[in-house]
Amino acid sequence: MRILVNLPEGFFNHLALKKAFQRLRNRGGLRLSSHNTSEEILTDLKWADAVIMWSWPELTDELLSMADGLKFAGHLDITQRAALVELRHGLTVSVSRGGFSPAVAEMAIALILNCLRRVSDYHSQMRVGVERWVDRFPDDINPSERELTGARVGIIGFGGVGRRLAYLLKPFDCELRGYDPYVSKENMGEYAVSKTSLHTLLAESEIIVLCAATNNGTKRLIGEEQIALFSIDSLFVNVARAALVDTDALIRRLERGDMMVALDVFDMEPLDRHSRWRSLPNAYLTPHRAGGISSSVVRIVNWLVDDFEAFLDGMPRSHALEEWMLNGLDL
DSSP, X not given: OEEEEEOOHHXXXXXXXXXXXXXXXXXXXXXXXXXXXXXXXXXXXXXXXXXXXXXXXXXXXXXXXXXXXXXXXEESSOOHHHHHHHHHTTOEXXXXXXXXXXXXXXXXXXXXXXXXXXXXXXXXXXXXXXXXXXXXXXXXXXXXXOOSTTOEEEEEOOSHHHHHHHHHTGGGTOEEEEEOXXXXXXXXXXXXXXXXXXXHHHHHOSEEEEOOOOOTTTTTOXXXXXXXXXXXXXXXXXXXXXXXXXXXXXXXXXXXXXXXXXXXXXXXXXXXXXXXXXGOTTEEEOOSOSSOXXXXXXXXHHHHHHHHHHHHTTOOOTTBOOGGGTTTTOO
């Protein structure tokens, strides 16, 4: 087999992936590239029988019509449109984006706890020596600080991240609500999550975590009308995609000062130095790091290698993508 791996250069230097690339070499000729455009990847794609890549450059009808030897495509992530094209060209497709789920769910927990207990605020204050110590306890307790234990938590999107988050929240005895039109009431119930409408979830949750997939029906899922439903003193956490939220409407709500947000994703990345987000005291920001830890990288690459080997050996694949999965794109 002629195997093309098209990933950012950092993958090829990552020591923890050395064994994964050796497994591919054991199966045939391996070519490593970091192409970003269709024009760049075309020659290598014509050469390949199999490709392992992220979601770019997108494998279009035009590209695949010129790469008729390609049989297998393994993706770290993929769009609905590209997935449909590849499947209809007869490719065997696997997607490993679910390998990010444990780390993303843990980041959601970290952001929630940080905001509820003001951890980063206290840390920053102590670094520069401006912290205020309790001296009239309990009269000077900050009333905005509160526990996660027993809180009403709404989870928007009940794919890999949403399910893992529900599992991690078990010890906190939270009252969990979930919204996902592609997941049944019974499936949510297995995680002690009550399926509800988006309106009810937003209006009745103290903490709202957005971890929905990006698809044709979720762009600006959280718009001005939905943001108006957030209760006073609520916390909104986005570890999904910025495109799911009306950014301007969210900023306007934050300027009222009656709620908090924690964001790991932004419309423009890297975030502009002069972005309004940086000056909002009730916005806690992280630079798109939720899933990006070494264990995630090792997992998502090895899952694709596992599926590629299963494909060659005529065995079932654990991360196969079929056309019926594309509505919710829960990969």
